[in-house]
Amino acid sequence: MTRPMEYAYQFIKDRILDGTYRPSQKLNESDLSKLIGVSRNTVKKALLKLERENLVEIEENKGATVKSHTLDEILNYLEIREVLEGLLARRAAASITDGQLRELQEVYLQMEDHLKNNRLDEYSNLNRKFHQIIYDASENRQAVEMVNVIKTQLLRYHLRTVLVPGRNQESLEEHRQILEALQARDPALAEERIRRHVGNIRQTIQTHHQILV
Amino acid sequence: MTRPMEYAYQFIKDRILDGTYRPSQKLNESDLSKLIGVSRNTVKKALLKLERENLVEIEENKGATVKSHTLDEILNYLEIREVLEGLLARRAAASITDGQLRELQEVYLQMEDHLKNNRLDEYSNLNRKFHQIIYDASENRQAVEMVNVIKTQLLRYHLRTVLVPGRNQESLEEHRQILEALQARDPALAEERIRRHVGNIRQTIQTHHQILV
DNA sequence: TAAACAATTTTGTTTAACAATAATATAAAA
DNA sequence: TTTTATATTATTGTTAAACAAAATTGTTTA
Numbered sequence: 001m002t003r004p005m006e007y008a009y010q011f012i013k014d015r016i017l018d019g020t021y022r023p024s025q026k027l028n029e030s031d032l033s034k035l036i037g038v039s040r041n042t043v044k045k046a047l048l049k050l051e052r053e054n055l056v057e058i059e060e061n062k063g064a065t066v067k068s069h070t071l072d073e074i075l076n077y078l079e080i081r082e083v084l085e086g087l088l089a090r091r092a093a094a095s096i097t098d099g100q101l102r103e104l105q106e107v108y109l110q111m112e113d114h115l116k117n118n119r120l121d122e123y124s125n126l127n128r129k130f131h132q133i134i135y136d137a138s139e140n141r142q143a144v145e146m147v148n149v150i151k152t153q154l155l156r157y158h159l160r161t162v163l164v165p166g167r168n169q170e171s172l173e174e175h176r177q178i179l180e181a182l183q184a185r186d187p188a189l190a191e192e193r194i195r196r197h198v199g200n201i202r203q204t205i206q207t208h209h210q211i212l213v
Numbered sequence: 214m215t216r217p218m219e220y221a222y223q224f225i226k227d228r229i230l231d232g233t234y235r236p237s238q239k240l241n242e243s244d245l246s247k248l249i250g251v252s253r254n255t256v257k258k259a260l261l262k263l264e265r266e267n268l269v270e271i272e273e274n275k276g277a278t279v280k281s282h283t284l285d286e287i288l289n290y291l292e293i294r295e296v297l298e299g300l301l302a303r304r305a306a307a308s309i310t311d312g313q314l315r316e317l318q319e320v321y322l323q324m325e326d327h328l329k330n331n332r333l334d335e336y337s338n339l340n341r342k343f344h345q346i347i348y349d350a351s352e353n354r355q356a357v358e359m360v361n362v363i364k365t366q367l368l369r370y371h372l373r374t375v376l377v378p379g380r381n382q383e384s385l386e387e388h389r390q391i392l393e394a395l396q397a398r399d400p401a402l403a404e405e406r407i408r409r410h411v412g413n414i415r416q417t418i419q420t421h422h423q424i425l426v
Numbered sequence: 427t428a429a430a431c432a433a434t435t436t437t438g439t440t441t442a443a444c445a446a447t448a449a450t451a452t453a454a455a456a
Numbered sequence: 457t458t459t460t461a462t463a464t465t466a467t468t469g470t471t472a473a474a475c476a477a478a479a480t481t482g483t484t485t486a
Binding site for chain 3: 242243253274275276
């Protein structure tokens with residue numbers, strides 16, 4: 001076994017993210033302790049670490065519950081993502097290497113291809129890769145970390161805009177425009193376009209949340 | 214005594230923020246346990262909570278140290294503040310009440326007054342109040358929390374741009390422009406102006422860090 | 427001086443315990 | 457029966473002592 005605390009942390013985190021432990025569910029320390037096979041003290045530390053990532057909520061004398069978010073909170077987080085990703089794209093436009101630009105274009109072309117063949121899972125994966133390249137080029141590790149914390153939090157809500165009719169083609173076009181702005185190494189344009197992109201994701205979820213959440 | 218863990222947490226946090234515990238300093242669990250009068254387990258939990266706020270760093274088998282930041286990291290955080298405060302001002306412009314606008318104007322006039330009389334401490338306090346009113350009006354609690362975490366982290370570096378010659382008058386003028394944009398309830402303008410304001414703070418620190426840090 | 431080894435310190439974790447609080451079940455009163 | 461009060465149980469917050477594993481320090485030797 002890895003370090004007990006790390007193991008317990010990952011054990012609980014996995015089950016929150018895959019939906020085994022649902023929002024608002026109580027997380028009993030003794031039960032987890034027996035189930036995972038580490039002491040209650042260690043479970044408690046793992047829970048504290050999860051609280052840090054906003055995946056659980058700890059109330060005085062009441063213990064931990066899986067954190068649940070209202071639609072408004074989810075939209076707030078997407079608004080934050082909008083400006084943070086804008087910042088990252090702006091920085092990336094100024095410092096992206098030729099190699100990274102080639103990689104980005106390659107990913108984009110694959111996205112085009114997969115979408116044409118309606119392979120949505122792979123499209124989503126490439127989407128993630130596309131944005132990751134921008135993060136890597138951005139040189140603001142602190143902002144990247146914040147974006148990742150937000151993305152992790154929202155993971156279990158399955159905000160799959162890819163399932164909304166017509167959204168895919170729009171999304172692809174937005175990526176093309178982002179790619180162009182980065183190729184032009186135009187910081188203001190890159191920021192504007194990625195903000196519009198994330199803004200559209202937000203609006204799609206605002207409109208279709210009944211299907212998605 | 215309040216709850217031991219809360220007490221230990223605040224005890225250590227205070228000393229990090231006031232500079233008693235300096236960046237990179239080792240935080241020994243047994244020593245803290247004896248000093249604060251709580252068990253080592255409780256110290257450990259307090260340290261985990263502080264890690265969450267980026268005030269301490271915990272390394273496997275090496276324990277906790279007071280987190281230290283490079284100038285680049287500080288500038289990264291200010292860049293994040295720039296876009297987050299921009300977001301908050303944009304939202305505030307759309308939802309600020311008449312009462313809050315009056316309060317904001319009142320604070321601005323006092324700032325003018327204190328600056329004229331060179332009362333810099335009070336100017337700083339009002340500055341904080343000015344921005345707090347915008348946060349309150351913004352209706353994005355998640356973003357406000359992030360800004361506050363960043364501000365707390367940077368507190369102990371004493372980024373007092375107020376000490377840079379000529380910066381004060383500039384700062385006052387920027388606040389006037391922000392106030393105007395909010396009075397006009399113009400989201401895009403409010404965002405642009407507060408971004409310029411925080412951007413100027415960042416540039417001032419980039420230029421004068423040798424005096425300030 | 428550097429390398430090798432031993433001694434010491436510190437951390438990560440466990441176990442068992444107990445008080446304080448919260449949740450639940452039970453009994454008494456309206 | 458419903459509500460209210462009381463007792464019971466479960467759960468959390470915390471402590472203390474213990475020990476292995478890892479890191480640090482100190483000492484000796486080449």
